[in-house]
Amino acid sequence: MLVWIIKRDLLLAVRRRSDVLITLFFFVIVVSLFPLSVGPEMNLLRTMAPGVVWVAALLASMLSLNRMFSNDYQDGTLEQMMISPQSLSLLVLGKTFAHWLVSGLPLVLMAPVLGIQYDLPSDALSVLVISLLIGTPVLSLIGAIGAALTLGLRGGGVLVSLLVLPLYIPILIFGSGAVEANMAGIDFAAHLSLIGAFLLVSLVFAPWVTAWSLRVSLE
Amino acid sequence: MSINWYKYSSPSSFYSLAGKMIPVFAVLAAILLVSGLYVGFFVAPTDFQQGEAYRIIFIHVPAAWMSMFLYVVMAIWAGIGLAFNTRLSSMMATAIAPTGAMFTFLALWTGSLWGKPMWGTWWVWDARLTSELILLFLYIGFMSLQAAIDDPRRADKAGAIIALVGVVNIPIIYFSVQWWNTLHQGASVSVNQAPAMASTMLTGMLIMVFAAWMYAIAVILKRVRVIILEREGHTAWVAELQKEGIA
Numbered sequence: 049m050l051v052w053i054i055k056r057d058l059l060l061a062v063r064r065r066s067d068v069l070i071t072l073f074f075f076v077i078v079v080s081l082f083p084l085s086v087g088p089e090m091n092l093l094r095t096m097a098p099g100v101v102w103v104a105a106l107l108a109s110m111l112s113l114n115r116m117f118s119n120d121y122q123d124g125t126l127e128q129m130m131i132s133p134q135s136l137s138l139l140v141l142g143k144t145f146a147h148w149l150v151s152g153l154p155l156v157l158m159a160p161v162l163g164i165q166y167d168l169p170s171d172a173l174s175v176l177v178i179s180l181l182i183g184t185p186v187l188s189l190i191g192a193i194g195a196a197l198t199l200g201l202r203g204g205g206v207l208v209s210l211l212v213l214p215l216y217i218p219i220l221i222f223g224s225g226a227v228e229a230n231m232a233g234i235d236f237a238a239h240l241s242l243i244g245a246f247l248l249v250s251l252v253f254a255p256w257v258t259a260w261s262l263r264v265s266l267e
Numbered sequence: 268m269s270i271n272w273y274k275y276s277s278p279s280s281f282y283s284l285a286g287k288m289i290p291v292f293a294v295l296a297a298i299l300l301v302s303g304l305y306v307g308f309f310v311a312p313t314d315f316q317q318g319e320a321y322r323i324i325f326i327h328v329p330a331a332w333m334s335m336f337l338y339v340v341m342a343i344w345a346g347i348g349l350a351f352n353t354r355l356s357s358m359m360a361t362a363i364a365p366t367g368a369m370f371t372f373l374a375l376w377t378g379s380l381w382g383k384p385m386w387g388t389w390w391v392w393d394a395r396l397t398s399e400l401i402l403l404f405l406y407i408g409f410m411s412l413q414a415a416i417d418d419p420r421r422a423d424k425a426g427a428i429i430a431l432v433g434v435v436n437i438p439i440i441y442f443s444v445q446w447w448n449t450l451h452q453g454a455s456v457s458v459n460q461a462p463a464m465a466s467t468m469l470t471g472m473l474i475m476v477f478a479a480w481m482y483a484i485a486v487i488l489k490r491v492r493v494i495i496l497e498r499e500g501h502t503a504w505v506a507e508l509q510k511e512g513i514a
Binding site: 134193197200201203204207210211213214215217218220221222225246257260261264265267 | 401404405407408411412414415416421424425428429433436439440443444446447
């Protein structure tokens with residue numbers, strides 16, 4: 049069931065490649081705008097890089113949240129999934145994982161290139177990638193709750209960001225904090241462990257809350 | 268003697284009960300407010316370090332306390348509404364949110380008014396200020412989600428879920444902001460050590476806290492009455508009220 053839903057969502061994403069690319073290019077463009085607005089001073093850019101990349105990743109993953117359930121909602125597939133005898137939480141977990149593969153993983157892979165634009169040292173680059181690798185799944189998991197709650201509402205896209213962005217703050221702090229700690233020569237393992245803890249906790253609770261929200265939205 | 272609590276879980280009987288309670292709490296709030304402000308402005312001595320500017324705590328501290336307390340109360344009512352499907356509990360949660368957001372804004376505003384003469388700046392990225400700001404965002408999220416949903420039952424439940432998710436996250440957000448703040452060591456000033464207070468200052472502050480509390484109860488009950496009328500507009504008892512001209 050879990051594998052089936054992941055495969056299905058990935059297939060749908062492959063059929064509509066532009067959606068995936070839009071998220072990725074949005075990420076690249078946002079990150080590239082910062083040097084243009086604050087100036088090409090390399091020392092300044094280097095200190096800003098972790099924060100800028102992380103904020104852009106937050107915004108980019110938010111951009112694609114609406115698509116997580118809305119297409120299935122519009123053609124009635126979601127309703128069929130909900131009346132199927134399978135566990136809704138498991139189904140949500142599968143959809144969230146597929147969403148991360150489509151919108152989170154490309155950001156992780158693109159991040160080193162953007163880090164080079166900001167002249168990050170190579171070990172900071174690897175910490176950035178690791179922090180994004182653990183952190184972006186949490187963004188998808190928490191974001192799924194917001195996407196489920198705003199399903200079918202007018203102005204849903206903006207509303208999702210109002211609901212979800214405050215909840216992203218801890219991930220943002222520790223994600224960019226890990227890279228900054230590495231650049232300052234401090235141990236960054238604690239930051240990564242905390243993001244890992246967030247990942248485990250949200251892996252347990254977020255699909256359950258999302259399933260609950262879907263039931264509220266569709267009843 | 269036992270009171271039938273279930274009686275007041277019905278909107279129609281709670282409506283009249285709230286109507287009787289509002290004047291009591293409003294009068295209490297007014298009395299406490301006047302006496303608290305009197306103690307604050309005339310009895311409490313001038314602080315030897317901060318001068319007269321410290322007197323803003325008589326508004327600031329009650330507002331900050333109420334802002335956090337009301338979020339928890341709101342989440343509890345929302346949770347009860349979600350668990351037991353009681354309409355009135357969800358209406359209470361909806362009624363609490365604007366008052367809570369108002370207190371949060373007031374705490375931020377008075378805080379920055381106090382910060383300007385004390386720290387020389389309107390805003391410091393201090394852990395407390397930052398988490399208060401995030402609390403305001405959470406209130407706004409709750410209210411805008413409810414406002415975006417037309418069906419009141421779905422609005423209640425969706426709001427309840429986001430309030431509960433928020434209340435779970437508040438400690439996490441608070442501690443991460445605090446850690447972020449200590450790591451950066453940006454703000455050289457700290458509001459963590461409260462200076463020893465003269466007892467009259469403390470008295471004035473506590474009276475103001477109770478004034479804010481009573482005010483919040485009165486306003487929330489008033490607002491819940493309006494929400495009840497709005498949602499129960501189709502029922503016979505509201506029609507009867509309209510006939511009598513009370514509503």
